[in-house]
Amino acid sequence: MVYTVKTYNNINQVGLRELGNGFQIDGDQKENPDAYIIRSENLHGVDFPDNLKVIARAGAGTNNIPIDVATDHGIVVFNTPGANANAVKEAVIASTLLSARDYLGANKWVNTLTGDDVPSQVEAGKKQFAGTEIAGKTLGVIGLGAIGARIANDAVRLGMNVIGYDPYVSVETAWGLNRAIIRATEIQEIFKNSDYITIHVPLTPETKETFNREAFDLMGKDVTIINFARGELVDNKALFDAIETGVVKRYITDFGTEELLNKDKIIVLPHVGGSTEEAELNCAIMASQTIRRFLETGEIINSVNFPNVKQVLTTPFRITLVNHNVPNIVARISTRVSDAGINISNIINRSKNDHAYTLIDLDESDEEKVKALAAGFESSEHIIKVRIIKK
Ligand SMILES: NC(=O)c1ccc[n+]([C@@H]2O[C@H](COP(=O)([O-])OP(=O)(O)OC[C@H]3O[C@@H](n4cnc5c(N)ncnc54)[C@H](O)[C@@H]3O)[C@@H](O)[C@H]2O)c1
Numbered sequence: 001m002v003y004t005v006k007t008y009n010n011i012n013q014v015g016l017r018e019l020g021n022g023f024q025i026d027g028d029q030k031e032n033p034d035a036y037i038i039r040s041e042n043l044h045g046v047d048f049p050d051n052l053k054v055i056a057r058a059g060a061g062t063n064n065i066p067i068d069v070a071t072d073h074g075i076v077v078f079n080t081p082g083a084n085a086n087a088v089k090e091a092v093i094a095s096t097l098l099s100a101r102d103y104l105g106a107n108k109w110v111n112t113l114t115g116d117d118v119p120s121q122v123e124a125g126k127k128q129f130a131g132t133e134i135a136g137k138t139l140g141v142i143g144l145g146a147i148g149a150r151i152a153n154d155a156v157r158l159g160m161n162v163i164g165y166d167p168y169v170s171v172e173t174a175w176g177l178n179r180a181i182i183r184a185t186e187i188q189e190i191f192k193n194s195d196y197i198t199i200h201v202p203l204t205p206e207t208k209e210t211f212n213r214e215a216f217d218l219m220g221k222d223v224t225i226i227n228f229a230r231g232e233l234v235d236n237k238a239l240f241d242a243i244e245t246g247v248v249k250r251y252i253t254d255f256g257t258e259e260l261l262n263k264d265k266i267i268v269l270p271h272v273g274g275s276t277e278e279a280e281l282n283c284a285i286m287a288s289q290t291i292r293r294f295l296e297t298g299e300i301i302n303s304v305n306f307p308n309v310k311q312v313l314t315t316p317f318r319i320t321l322v323n324h325n326v327p328n329i330v331a332r333i334s335t336r337v338s339d340a341g342i343n344i345s346n347i348i349n350r351s352k353n354d355h356a357y358t359l360i361d362l363d364e365s366d367e368e369k370v371k372a373l374a375a376g377f378e379s380s381e382h383i384i385k386v387r388i389i390k391k
């Protein structure tokens, strides 16, 4: 069996080798592939082909994918948690330093100097670029996931006081946080007490415009806002007013819109937080591995719309189903299998909200019987996607 994969954006070619020989990338069937691997491609409003079973986002944010639509089509969506976190962490640390000292302005100025006495002009003019140090200043980190936790820990090592806010922080991440990090129970504590604030949350209806007028009203003076998460987390009109009144000293963001460009106190980067060789390789490897595992074994790891399902395949055939999460569905599925005269070696059913994923290992080596059973599932109420996996 050869699976076809359509790639969007620039996916690292070396990482794609993890798919192995059983995969054809951008092959003849690319109009109806089994899998997509994407980065920032916007899939909202795009029709999904019938054959599409899986989308892997080589990166963290999945707001460019209509997750609900994918789920309704039985398409499993993965991302690559933490694969580009170190790259973003380094970009944020660099941004903190760029705000503390006007290196960009200083470099621009020094390039304007001419003549034999450049060294003396430098000495005479450099006072305009005296900055501050980040040690001893307070950094507020909103979102303590893969990126935020790394930044919080490194900022402590750089001598900063760190306050973190994340009401959903995972137990694993919490264990890894430096004990010097103060835990804010309300986001307002971050706004009130920070000299620098960096945000690392997914863009959701809850997080949209986290930086709004009320947030800026709580801040002191000369606060630096760093946003490598998503542009929509900031209300730009409120930001411009906060810059005007001296509340915000600088805004550094990875997400440009025209209104942000060429402004004195705003530094815009072209969405390069995760753009390092290492991160792009990590993301492509993880995306390829999760797709391969899912298509070849039916196992789900790191999905954003279905629960993890792990089970070593030991029987000749496995059937996987994406189904609606309705009462009695597992009993109905089991009855269908026994009515087909097939014994179930193992069945796993895991649900997330309105949908579930069911993995059925069959003690049956007659492929025709298994195909007939799968065909029956195809036409069953509440069953959305059916796959046969052969050992
Ligand atoms: N600029 C880039 O190139 C780039 C690269 C990677 C990630 N990102 C963006 O950064 C985001 C975070 O990435 P990550 O890898 O750290 O993701 P992650 O899933 O590891 O961490 C996100 C954290 O945000 C927390 N969170 C969710 N809602 C929250 C809320 N309302 N308040 C506070 N915390 C909340 C979660 O509990 C989680 O700990 C991504 O969703 C993506 O949008 C951008």
Ligand SMILES: O=C(O)CC[C@@H](O)C(=O)O
Pocket (backbone or CB within 6 Å): 039, 040, 058, 059, 060, 061, 062, 084, 271, 274, 275
């Ligand atoms: O793929 C990229 O270039 C950016 C990725 C980044 O926004 C992410 O959410 O991981």
